[in-house]
Amino acid sequence: MLEALLVMALGAVVLGAALGYAAVRFRVEGDPLVEKIDAILPQTQCGQCGFPGCKPYATAIAKGEAEINQCPPGGEEGIHKLADLLGREFKPLSAEHGIEKPKSVAVIDEQACIGCTLCIQACPVDAIVGAAKQMHTIVAKQCTGCELCLPPCPVDCISMQPIGESVESWKWKYPVFKINPTQREAA
Amino acid sequence: MTALQRLFKFNGGVKPAYNKEASTGLPIAVAPTPTLLVIPLHQSIGGPPRPLVKAGERVLKGQRIGDADGNVSSAVHASTSGTVVAVEMRLMPHTSGLSAMCVVIEPDGRNEWIPRQPFDFRSASPAASRDFLRDAGVVGLGGAVFPSHLKLNAGKQGKLDVLVLNGAECEPFITCDDVLMRERPEEIIKGAVIMREMLSAGEVLIGIEDNKPAAIAAMEIAARAANRVAGANVYKVGSVPTRYPAGGAKQLIRVLTGIEVPHGERSTDYGVQCFNVGTAYAIHEAIELGQPLISRIVTVAGNVGQARNYEVLFGTPMKDLVALCAPLPDSDRLIMGGPMMGFRMPGDDVPVVKATNCVLVGSTALFPPPPPEMPCIRCGECAKACPADLQPFEMYWFSRAKIFGKAQEYNLFDCIECGCCAYVCPSRIPLVDYYRFAKSEIWAREVEKEAADVARDRYEFRLLREEREKQEKAAKLAAKTAAGREKAAAALAEAAKPAATPEEDAKKALIAAALERARTEKARVHPENTADLTPEQQAEVTAIEARRAEIREMAKPHLRPDD
8 A cells, every 4th residue: 555655756756857857958948929920910010909019919819818810911811720720710800900912011202301310210120221411211121011101201201112923923813713704605 | 985875763754746847958057147236244143244335335255245244143235236325124034024224236347357366265274264154144054044264164073074065955846966966976075175174174074965967977977087086085985865854964964974963053063064065166166266156056837938057146035036936927925945944035136145045036826825724633644754853742732722831841942943853743743834834933032031131230230339429429428527526626726725615515606606706706797887976966967867758758649550
């Protein structure tokens, strides 16, 4: 009887120690779910979801404090991906957070820019170059199209321009077989 | 003896009607210079070249008009002498029907060359030779237009076992490599000699499909001559069985050497590199004659009265070229490339580019519209036909369902889009269209993901920077206030003796002292003149005040506004 108890107790101690060691040794830094959600979000950092960036929104989704349909730049596809990841129901994009728009970049009308630096302070990805009383310009390659530079501009010289299709970025369309009217239908 | 003894096989493949005889009857003709050349700047894989000329400038034949953008790019040259009319967006020979930057040249008819200097590649470093070929605009002329200088790199070992020259030309209708091998075999071999030296390759295997006996014979004579010069049997011609797509790089390497290049690896890792025979010819012209790539042999075939091969300047509108071959009246489309892998052109005024091996004139009678697509019946014919040993039906389902990750797991990117699967499909499913769709979607996602990663990094860095600035500011402020307090405390200690008073009291005392000082100062500067008066003076002041009041009373009716 005593031996059995001792054996069980010893087993418990050994396993507990092993688990405890593993918990410390193989500790996962950060919340893996937040990272996974953040990887799906488009990183526009526009704040349309009501959070100050993609990461805070991801954290809120992971905690269950936010819905998955608050990200207009991610669009329907993003919502589908989040729904798949989290095992939630798909919901259409919430209208109060905005609508899905074609991908655009901000363009500064350099003639009108007065060099106030307000847009530079608003840009979440530091994609605007300029200095006080000097003309500003946008590094188009790094612009996420978040539109956060539009409201602070005192002279309204920033506009959003949709990114056009080029031969390099053109995508093959989904094959659609055209049904030709048969003779019977035509008659 | 130049013939290859042992050949291997690749799996799959099909045998479509070849239709090659029509265009091999006549020798290569030089296509006349058109009235306007439209030369696209982006004609190769890699970055689009930067334009070097402006409208109004005069250019010479062979003058560089587009400079390679980085190393993965290739230069572009003026095809003839003339005046640059415009540098503008023009319709590209691309399925999308989109435009891209082109240099439009009005030829002056004088065909004036730039000074042509042969390049001594033997005394130059390999890197310098590669740069020379990049600036000569030499790209793979088999159709993929991959910059050749990037392929002329012997890899990790510094040498190759086998250099494969691809003269298989398996696609129906196309005969540009066939006639080039028949008419200019010595030049091709000269190019092969240069490439062999640059790559330190052991032997050179020239693979030609056995339906081109004339080309094989011509190449064998040239190879024999080269073997005599080399003093060893290094240039060998391999007559490979005619089966589409024997001209695919991986397929030809497999047939000639037996080496199967695995997924995700390069043939150079296995000591093999493959070039098109046209590319060898272009390398000979660039290095030994100093002529950059400004023209190529183009087959015009299909729905025409006289199919033929032409040597065409890049930038020649396809309609001018087709007009030479008497197109039949029912022609309704142009296809760049062959019927298996070619692309339908968005118009007939698109220019001939480096990728144009064939301009196929089509009509509804020649290429009837595809019959209706039926459901996949899992017969597996496509897998049997696939020369890349893939499972086309699996890739089709996942591409169709837009489950791209799974399609990629079935090695979608090993698909060479040869079209064998669609050719044999009993349900007539346009399989390749689905693969192209899936591939371009995956690429687009890849680009988006990269952009998102950059944005995330930049955003996180910005947060970090803001945090750092905040801390720096706080630290500065703290240092400032600490310094101020010390000063105040010191001043207090000097003014009032109780140096040990608590800080609060010291501050209050300081403020009180300052207020007192201000009060006395004010009193000193502005003394009231009514203070310290004698009784007589006081009485006088009172009398004056009374008089003033009386006058004010009298003036009142006048001050009232008369409505």
